[in-house]
Amino acid sequence: MNYFYVSLGKVGKVATWIGGPVVVAVVVMLKMGPTMKIKFCAALAAGALLSSGAEAATLKLDGYTAGVKNVTVSASPVANTPNPAGATGFNISDQSGSLGSFVAWCLDIGHYLMGVGDTDEYDLTTDPFSNSFGLTQVARDRVQAVFDANYGTLDASDSAQATGFQMALWEAAFEDDATAMSMSDGAFIASNAASDSLASTYLANAIAHTGSSRYQMSFFEISSLDENRGRYTGQNLVTVSEVPLPAAGLLLLTALGGTAFVGRRRKS
Numbered sequence: 001m002n003y004f005y006v007s008l009g010k011v012g013k014v015a016t017w018i019g020g021p022v023v024v025a026v027v028v029m030l031k032m033g034p035t036m037k038i039k040f041c042a043a044l045a046a047g048a049l050l051s052s053g054a055e056a057a058t059l060k061l062d063g064y065t066a067g068v069k070n071v072t073v074s075a076s077p078v079a080n081t082p083n084p085a086g087a088t089g090f091n092i093s094d095q096s097g098s099l100g101s102f103v104a105w106c107l108d109i110g111h112y113l114m115g116v117g118d119t120d121e122y123d124l125t126t127d128p129f130s131n132s133f134g135l136t137q138v139a140r141d142r143v144q145a146v147f148d149a150n151y152g153t154l155d156a157s158d159s160a161q162a163t164g165f166q167m168a169l170w171e172a173a174f175e176d177d178a179t180a181m182s183m184s185d186g187a188f189i190a191s192n193a194a195s196d197s198l199a200s201t202y203l204a205n206a207i208a209h210t211g212s213s214r215y216q217m218s219f220f221e222i223s224s225l226d227e228n229r230g231r232y233t234g235q236n237l238v239t240v241s242e243v244p245l246p247a248a249g250l251l252l253l254t255a256l257g258g259t260a261f262v263g264r265r266r267k268s
Contacts, residue, residue, distance in 0.1 A: 057124070058120070059220065088166060111132060151240065
C-alpha cells in the first residue's frame with residue numbers, strides 16, 4: 001500500500017490513470033491534528049490495465065507484506081491443499097511495465113507461488129479460474145464483500161492482520177455456496193491462533209456489508225496451463241483497485257476542502 005500525507009486544512013490531489021483519461025482524486029483532511037494518513041491501494045494500475053484491454057503480464061514476487069504465518073487447514077474442497085498453508089500478502093511488480101507494483105492475495109490454495117525474486121507469466125481473466133478451483137458467482141461476491149468491508153483499514157504489514165485477511169479470502173472463495181461463511185465450520189476450515197479472531201471479524205464485516213463496491217477486483221491466472229498442471233507451477237492471484245469517485249463526489253470534496261481551509265485560517 002502507498003501512503004499519502006496532507007496537512008490540516010490543505011487539499012491534496014492524486015492523479016491516477018483509469019482506462020486512459022486522468023481521474024483526479026481530491027483528498028481532504030477534515031479531522032483535527034497535524035497530519036492525516038490516507039491509504040491508497042497500489043493496485044490502481046491493475047484497474048487501468050484491465051480497462052485498457054491488455055491481458056498478459058510478467059509478474060515478479062518482490063517479497064511479502066508481512067511475515068508468512070502457518071495456517072492449519074482442517075477441511076478444504078480444493079485438491080492438494082497443503083497443511084499447513086502459508087498466509088500473508090504479496091508484494092508484486094509487473095516486469096512488462098504496465099502495472100507497476102501492487103499487493104496481491106492468494107485465491108489458489110492448491111498451488112504454490114513463485115519464489116521471491118522469481119517471475120511467472122500471467123493473464124488477466126474475468127472468469128476465475130480455468131486452471132485451478134473455479135470461483136462461483138456467490139464466491140466472487142463474497143470475496144468482493146471481504147475487500148469492500150475491510151481493505152480500507154487493513155494494515156497488510158501487520159502479520160496477524162495479513163494472515164487473518166488471507167484466511168477470510170480463502171473462506172469466501174472456497175466455502176460451499178449454501179453454507180454461511182465461518183472459519184470453524186463448513187467445507188473450508190482453517191485456523192491460526194494469532195489471527196482466528198481477526199479472520200472471523202473480517203468475515204462478519206463482509207456479511208454485514210451493504211452498498212456499492214468500493215474496489216474493482218482483477219484476477220491473475222497462470223498462463224498456458226490447464227487444471228491438470230502440477231502444484232508447483234504457480235499460483236493464481238487477486239488484487240484490487242479503488243473505484244474512483246464520480247465527478248459529483250469530487251466536486252463535493254473540493255468544496256468541503258475549501259471550507260475546511262477557510263475555517264482553519266479564520267481561527268489562526
